[in-house]
Amino acid sequence: MSLPHAILTALLEKPSSGLELTRRFDRSIGFFWSATHQQIYRELNRLERDGLIHALPQPPSRGRRKEYEVLPAGRAEVARWVAEDQDPRPVREPLLLRLRAATVVGTAGLATELRRHLALHREQLALYEGIEAHDFPPERAAGENRLQHHILRAGLGLETFWIEWLTATLADVEAGGSDGAARGPGEAAGVQGSGGEAG
Amino acid sequence: MSLPHAILTALLEKPSSGLELTRRFDRSIGFFWSATHQQIYRELNRLERDGLIHALPQPPSRGRRKEYEVLPAGRAEVARWVAEDQDPRPVREPLLLRLRAATVVGTAGLATELRRHLALHREQLALYEGIEAHDFPPERAAGENRLQHHILRAGLGLETFWIEWLTATLADVEAGGSDGAARGPGEAAGVQGSGGEAG
DNA sequence: CGCCATTATGCAACTAGGTGCAAAACAGGG
């Protein structure tokens, strides 16, 4: 249940309309929690219904722009949520599943996918580096915005990790080259994980 | 849509019943794609209906154990999926959102959460290291199971990244200590992101 | 045999995110 809190945070930073929020999600908050405009409008209505935000007084009708502002109850809810016990979400990474599948059905087409992902992660890293250069120049390091910088560093670090991992994995996949099925159908039993069941 | 393929992969590795699959998800596949037994049973029925797997001939009735096996169509589907164009899923990380929220409403309670997450990630790293020591001992490196090892290394790398990041971030959060709201309500406008809108 | 804990499968309802499309308001040109 993070979307409502993401929206509250965005509105605390700056009261906005739904469409403005959508644009800010696309370019900033969405790096770590993406949302479509439909989701955002739906959630704005719920938040207003629940008394956490309110629309600035305007005769409300369908296509008319509505500017929202966070109410004290909303701010309190965000503060509560920041301190809340919340376990890290389990990793869900289809690419790793596909790698595992490739050990059984063969690696045909896998290298192409790895290369494509590598390119995408490099692109994302470059984007983050641009933001860092712009918003956190070395001269005024250790300012008020240490936390913001850490958030960005998480993005930088994750992309860097994937680039390194993909590079290493790709090298082995290209070297191995067992494109066909690793073994005939029917003999696949009991191959993976000799008790410990790794990765 | 990864669950059906995860199940197919698991069944290719070793034909199993629903409950066996559930246990293997808990201890191995689920590290990168978790699933409950209810999800697994539901998906097994769909996969059978669609002709990708079939249950070994047994008089079928409610609580009776059913062993499943992958059909050729199922294996082909997995091979197709391995090579399929599939963009990396966008990051969804509530902890980073909460950090961002903390820059607005204050960091009260945040350090505790960071410490808790740090402990959990250290635990998970230790688990992965145990598996690596057991399944990939240094003497028989570079064997047939290079790919499996890379999968595990992804887990190791991610946990390592989070541990480092949490350690650095925690240091700053504990140093800063602006536990209360960073600024009075109402003046929050236009603070975050001077155009570039970082992190 | 009768009882009970455990194994094993499964349904139903709910939550949250994703997709497609519609409709009201607004802005500008003719």
Next chain:
DNA sequence: CCCTGTTTTGCACCTAGTTGCATAATGGCG
């Protein structure tokens, strides 16, 4: 003023994952 394209909000439906609970079979024990 009217038409048209764009902005802005929103509904309806769908898919996937989660939670709570139900029910059948099985294996041991008295």
